[in-house]
Amino acid sequence: MIYFDNSATTMPYPEALRTYQEVSTKIFGNPSSLHQLGTSATRILEASRKQVADLIGKSADEIFFTSGGTEGDNWVIKGVAFEKEPYGKHIIVSDIEHPAVKESAKWLSEHGFEVSYIPVNAQGFVDVEALAGLLRPDTILVSVMAVNNEIGSIQPIQEISALLANEPTISFHVDAVQAIGKIPVSAYLTDRVDFATFSGHKFHAVRGVGFVYKKAGKKITPFLTGSGQEKDLRST
Numbered sequence: 001m002i003y004f005d006n007s008a009t010t011m012p013y014p015e016a017l018r019t020y021q022e023v024s025t026k027i028f029g030n031p032s033s034l035h036q037l038g039t040s041a042t043r044i045l046e047a048s049r050k051q052v053a054d055l056i057g058k059s060a061d062e063i064f065f066t067s068g069g070t071e072g073d074n075w076v077i078k079g080v081a082f083e084k085e086p087y088g089k090h091i092i093v094s095d096i097e098h099p100a101v102k103e104s105a106k107w108l109s110e111h112g113f114e115v116s117y118i119p120v121n122a123q124g125f126v127d128v129e130a131l132a133g134l135l136r137p138d139t140i141l142v143s144v145m146a147v148n149n150e151i152g153s154i155q156p157i158q159e160i161s162a163l164l165a166n167e168p169t170i171s172f173h174v175d176a177v178q179a180i181g182k183i184p185v186s187a188y189l190t191d192r193v194d195f196a197t198f199s200g201h202k203f204h205a206v207r208g209v210g211f212v213y214k215k216a217g218k219k220i221t222p223f224l225t226g227s228g229q230e231k232d233l234r235s236t
């Protein structure tokens with residue numbers, strides 16, 4: 001069989017499966033445990049965080065592990081909205097976002113927030129001028145994907161970053177699930193991007209892992225609460 005559906009999911013690399021099996025059998029301690037197996041698990045976890053951070057040219061402190069893209073998108077859209085609610089209730093997403101973003105925005109619109117949608121042109125590219133016209137003093141979040149999951153259009157994240165350079169109070173989220181490993185990181189993770197979502201199964205990892213990039217100092221309300229893992233922002 002020749003598999004041509006790598007945008008839907010990828011085959012896990014043998015080395016990823018081998019590592020998963022080895023760590024799960026030999027270093028299965030809970031990273032929160034104080035005994036040796038726990039501290040060994042913490043070391044592996046933090047080494048993985050550093051590896052992921054290096055991959056996108058960011059600091060390990062800015063990486064938060066999740067279960068994948070759907071969770072990451074839900075967390076950022078809702079978590080930023082809740083966090084910044086006192087400053088405004090207007091959020092903007094593009095018309096061609098993945099349902100993980102669009103449905104999160106729709107959910108917020110049913111719970112007291114106002115959502116505007118940025119139109120795209122006939123080729124599927126976000127209209128940056130239209131975005132400029134949608135910005136308001138109460139806008140708290142803009143979310144635009146890096147690469148569309150259905151037609152592959154690479155969105156003008158650098159142009160949007162330039163537009164938002166003058167809007168420091170607006171959080172900028174990029175769903176980078178379809179971008180990582182396919183286009184240069186600089187094309188979608190500019191210095192202006194505050195949050196970005198990634199999913200492991202789109203680039204040959206085992207299922208059920210992903211991560212969110214959160215720029216140092218940016219605030220977000222936790223989505224999963226519990227025992228305080230991931231710096232109290234994403235309990236497991």
Ligand SMILES: Cc1ncc(COP(=O)(O)O)c(C=O)c1O
Nearest residue numbers: 068069070098100149177178199
């Ligand atoms: C652009 C985009 N965002 C989010 C997701 C959701 O990711 P996951 O399958 O890890 O939940 C996908 C998956 O198809 C996607 O293509």
